[in-house]
Amino acid sequence: MADERRSNYLLSGRRVQVRDLIEAGLIGPGAKLRFQRRRMRLTYHAEVTGSGWVRLLPDGQEFPTPSRAAAVAAGMRAVDGWLVWTVVETGRTLDVLRQELLDRAVATAPPASGEQALNPRIHERLREARKRAEDHNPEEFSVRELLGLWGAKDRGDQISRIEADLANHGLVTTPSFRKVTLDSTVRLVVSSAGADEVSAHLASVESAVADEETEDDPIGLTVGNLQSALGGLCSVAPNATFDEALTKMLLNDFSQLAVLNGPRNLRGAVTWRSIAHSRHADPQAGLSAAIEPDVGVVRYDKELIDVLPDLQRTGFVFVRDQENVVAGIVTTADVVQQYGQMAMPFFQVGEVDRSLRRVISRNLSLDQVAGLCNRPVRSFDGLSMGDYQRVLGDPGVWATLGWPLDRSVFIERLDEIRKIRNDVMHFNPDQPPEGTIDKLRKLNALLRQYGDPS
Template identity: 75%
Template sequence: MTDTVLTAVPAVPAQRSMYLLGGRRVQVRDLLEARLLRPGAKLRFVRRRVGDTYHAEVTEAGKVRLIPDGQEFQSPSRAAMVAAGMRAVDGWLAWTVVETGKPLDALRQDLLDRAVATATEEPGDETRELRVHERLREARRRADEQHPEEFSVRELLSLWGAKDRGDQITRIEADLANHGLITSPSFRKVTLDSTVRLIVSSGDADEASVAQVGAPAAAADESDAADDPIGLTVGNLPSALGGLKSVAPNATFEEAITKLLLNDFSQLAVLNGPRNLRGAITWKSIAHARHADPHAKLSDAIDPEAVDVRYDKELIDVLPDLQRNGFVFVRNEQNIVAGIVTTSDVVQAYGEMAMPFFQIGELDRSLRRIIARDVDLDQVGAVCNRRVRSFDELTMGEYQRVLADPGVWSSLGWPLDRATFIERLDEIRQIRNDVMHFNPDPPPAGTIEKLRKLNSLLRLYGEIA
């Protein structure tokens, strides 16, 4: 049987359109189910820069099987990476169908367009998915034309109705990947107000392009997303890419000292061009140089051991350097020395993340103690509609459900309005879910105060027997 791609195929079922457009990444098996690709179809990956060609075929299960070694991969990108021995490559762009010469990405876009064509026009979540698809399709067109769109991270997230990088981040990354797009720099690894460009992920990533966008981003595929860490990165701190004060190696002490004083800095970068970091000038290095030689020049005060790191480096991995030096300089995606992170920046960032944890922990203990004191387990189980063996099993949502029960609320004897209290508790539940997803963004204004006030109220009325 020859390998062909069907040209007249039924549309993607309407009930699958929302599933494909929002929440997960398109997979090769979706192309098979839509009859855009046939089992046994031969694939080719040509690396023109090095003159190598790799071969594969599509299995009945929707996997990519390398030829001749027979290894199978669900992810086209993983298959391309293994075949070529590369750290990162977008397999959807790399693999082409031999029979037609079309990349897998073109079939993926056909699938998305069909899903849109069969989607309903009813208001609701699916309408938003359609708007996102149209917006990303336009962004892809401009990226292909080498005129990528630029957004602040905050503006990008707003396309999905999100205000921060909380529990929608998986959906956002899936939608971007389905359109063959990534952001440069990675939108997860900079601040909300940083500017990012929507670009096409590389179909033949070499070492230079990988260094620019980062290996997981360049791979841009479902199996690689799990490898991309979600903890705080250096670039998540505002000072990391927020501009940098520097002096040239031939500057004077007067220039350096003036910049230190005017900006209330403790250190300055010494740059011989935007990418060439020669070291740092600090109050300590100035004092040492002048103590050793009253006639010293600024070049004698340069500390050449200053550390520089990429913006996407995990913050926890930088802590030893910060402990030793008190600061690190930060390079952006273009390898320009663009900012600085100090120990005080890290203390502030971790403090902003830790405070909600402490407040939520106190809230959890207070609610559990109050319910355990006034409600028996059988009543809790009846309200939660499940068997509850211990009050320690209860979730924040179940605390809310139990306290919303009129009988339970009456037994508390609190002179408070139940509906208003439960409304606030529901807000706290959503805050708790966001915090537990380790959102790298600072909590919205007023979040800590809401938690504190509810904890204060529980301490006051929780004592009423």
């Protein structure tokens, strides 16, 4: 029974760790590890500690994850240590042992339900995807379809679970599914193709390595989360005519065009301003005279907030995808629209929070609230949405309010708002479900009507 409970925990949304292999008897403390880079004729050595860390030999540095240990040993930016560390005694990689552990867990765990339950269907689906990736025939999905494998509609509460499941199967998406739109296409690939190919592979999948340590991976809004960033690019060649450029700009209502000499070679841009300046200086000049070479170009996974200075200076930046192709453009208007869409639910959630806090503070003492929340409460400002539910869900408190409303229906709506609030406060880059703003507005209107005693 204990093993079954342990198995259930292993697959409940967290990454497998070396200590799990120890507890399952798949590897022992002191086991010797080897990481070979055959092309470079380099071999690194390590051993497993009793706590499940990896100790490099002979210098004795210890690391909580095999990936971090491998990266330090090889002096590389990132390596999937599960794939490159081999147990010397058996010749099996840590990844093979991890897969055996997962298979065993799925086979022995009892049926369960709920978000944290084992999901043998997903496990088998990812096993198939891993095999296809290793056969150089990776599966392709839209991000929306990928999330749907877990029953998720957006990159909200389940994103850590999804990343953990992918990592446990040695998979990553390229491009990173965090950093593009829901309708962008991603491929499921092996996080590294082997010790000799790690560097080349990492160059193509960037920071999406399936490492256990995700704290260094930025999760804010990225350039690629904007629809236009990777949505295709209208461009002209350096030897194009003014008529060609002007026609494309007029037909598409563009203020600028990329000038490309091949999909990866950005020569600059032509804009209405640069065209006007060049023609004013020389009415007979060709389009090359209107090319502005000093234009911004950023990677799709760059944090959007870091791009704002370039946008302020030029009004647009071009975007490179995971293969370094110039694949799209982001303008000031795109950013204003994105932040505007995010700001509306943010402000509405803030008003709900303030209104509920005001209702509770006017009707209850901190001691009463602490008793209902079953924890110390030092300030009404420290209450969470869950606290509001617990307090207002109490029949006695509800009776004190005297609202002619159904308590269970009201608390059910608060639970919906709690989930919305989690997405908003974690800056979920995806559009909220249809009707979200309307729910927030109507709750705020109700709280203004009943929550203000004046």
